[in-house]
Amino acid sequence: MTIDLGSTFATYNYLSKNLTTSLAQEAADPANARATAYFEENIGKITSIDDFVNNYQLFNYAMSAFGLEDMAYAKAYMKKVLESDLTDTSSFANKLSDSRFEAFATAFGGLKDGTAVDSTTITTTVNNYLQQSMEDNAGESDPGVQLALYFERNASGIKSAYDILADEALTEVVKTFLGLPDEMANADIDAQAKAITERIDIADLQDPDYVSKVLKQFTVLYDIENNSSTDPVLMLFDSSSSGEISDDTLASLMSLKYGGA
Structure with missing residues (x-):
C-alpha cells in the first residue's frame, strides 16, 4: 500500500507516527500474506545452508527482509556469508563493510551446524520483511520517505x-x-x-x-x-x-x- 501526502515531510511523519497501522496494512496485502505464511510454515524445517539457498521462496523472503534482495542471485557468495564464523574477525562476513551481511549471518548462520531457525529469528525476519516492503512502496512515489524510514530503522x-x-x-x-x-x-x-x-x-x-x-x-x-x-x-x-x-x-x-x- 502506497501513501503519498504530497511532501516528503508530511508522508514520512504520517508513516512514522502510524507505524503499527502501516505495517498491519503491509501484512494484509495478499502477496505479502502468502509469502509470510509460507516462510513461517517452512523455514523451521530447513537445517542446512544448501537447502536454504536453494529454496527460492524462503531464501528470497529472508534476503528481502534484510535489504539484500539484489544479491539473491549470488548464492555462492551468500553461502560464504552464512558459513562465516562471526567470532573470527577475519571471517568473510566480518570483513565485509556492509553490516547487512553480518546481520544475515547472525540470523541464519546456525544452519551451517544443522541448527534450525528459532522462533525469535522468524518473528524478527517477518517484521523486517514487512518494514522493508513498506519502505520500498514508499520509495516508489518518494525516495526521500524511503530514506527517512530506513535511517530511522538503522540509526541505533x-x-x-x-x-x-x-x-x-x-x-x-x-x-x-x-x-x-x-x-x-x-x-x-x-x-x-x-x-x-x-x-x-x-x-x-x-x-x-x-x-x-x-x-x-x-x-x-x-x-x-x-x-x-x-x-x-x-x-x-x-x-x-x-x-x-x-x-x-x-x-x-x-x-x-x-x-x-
Missing part, C-alpha cells in the same frame, strides 16, 4: 561515521541533513568521516528524540532540494550551517513551500 546501529559512509542510504540522509556537498564523496574516507564527526555526535543517534529531529530537518531539506522547480527558501541557509532548523523555522519553510498563509 550506527557506531561510527564509517558505518554511515559504508551505507549509501545513511550517507545520503546525513549529507542532506548537514548540507555537505556532493563533492565530499571524492575526498579521502578519513576526511569524510571527520567532516561528519565535526558536525554531529554519533552517540546522539542512540537517542530516538535526536533521530526524530534529524529526520524532521532532513525531510524538509529533501523537499526543498527535490520536490520543487524553484527553491527561494534556500537563501535562508548559510552553506556553513550545521543543518540546525528550529521548529518555528520548519513551520515557516513548510508554509513557504506549500502555500500556507
Whole structure:
C-alpha cells in the first residue's frame, strides 16, 4: 500500500507516527500474506545452508527482509556469508563493510551446524520483511520517505561515521541533513568521516528524540532540494550551517513551500 501526502515531510511523519497501522496494512496485502505464511510454515524445517539457498521462496523472503534482495542471485557468495564464523574477525562476513551481511549471518548462520531457525529469528525476519516492503512502496512515489524510514530503522546501529559512509542510504540522509556537498564523496574516507564527526555526535543517534529531529530537518531539506522547480527558501541557509532548523523555522519553510498563509 502506497501513501503519498504530497511532501516528503508530511508522508514520512504520517508513516512514522502510524507505524503499527502501516505495517498491519503491509501484512494484509495478499502477496505479502502468502509469502509470510509460507516462510513461517517452512523455514523451521530447513537445517542446512544448501537447502536454504536453494529454496527460492524462503531464501528470497529472508534476503528481502534484510535489504539484500539484489544479491539473491549470488548464492555462492551468500553461502560464504552464512558459513562465516562471526567470532573470527577475519571471517568473510566480518570483513565485509556492509553490516547487512553480518546481520544475515547472525540470523541464519546456525544452519551451517544443522541448527534450525528459532522462533525469535522468524518473528524478527517477518517484521523486517514487512518494514522493508513498506519502505520500498514508499520509495516508489518518494525516495526521500524511503530514506527517512530506513535511517530511522538503522540509526541505533550506527557506531561510527564509517558505518554511515559504508551505507549509501545513511550517507545520503546525513549529507542532506548537514548540507555537505556532493563533492565530499571524492575526498579521502578519513576526511569524510571527520567532516561528519565535526558536525554531529554519533552517540546522539542512540537517542530516538535526536533521530526524530534529524529526520524532521532532513525531510524538509529533501523537499526543498527535490520536490520543487524553484527553491527561494534556500537563501535562508548559510552553506556553513550545521543543518540546525528550529521548529518555528520548519513551520515557516513548510508554509513557504506549500502555500500556507
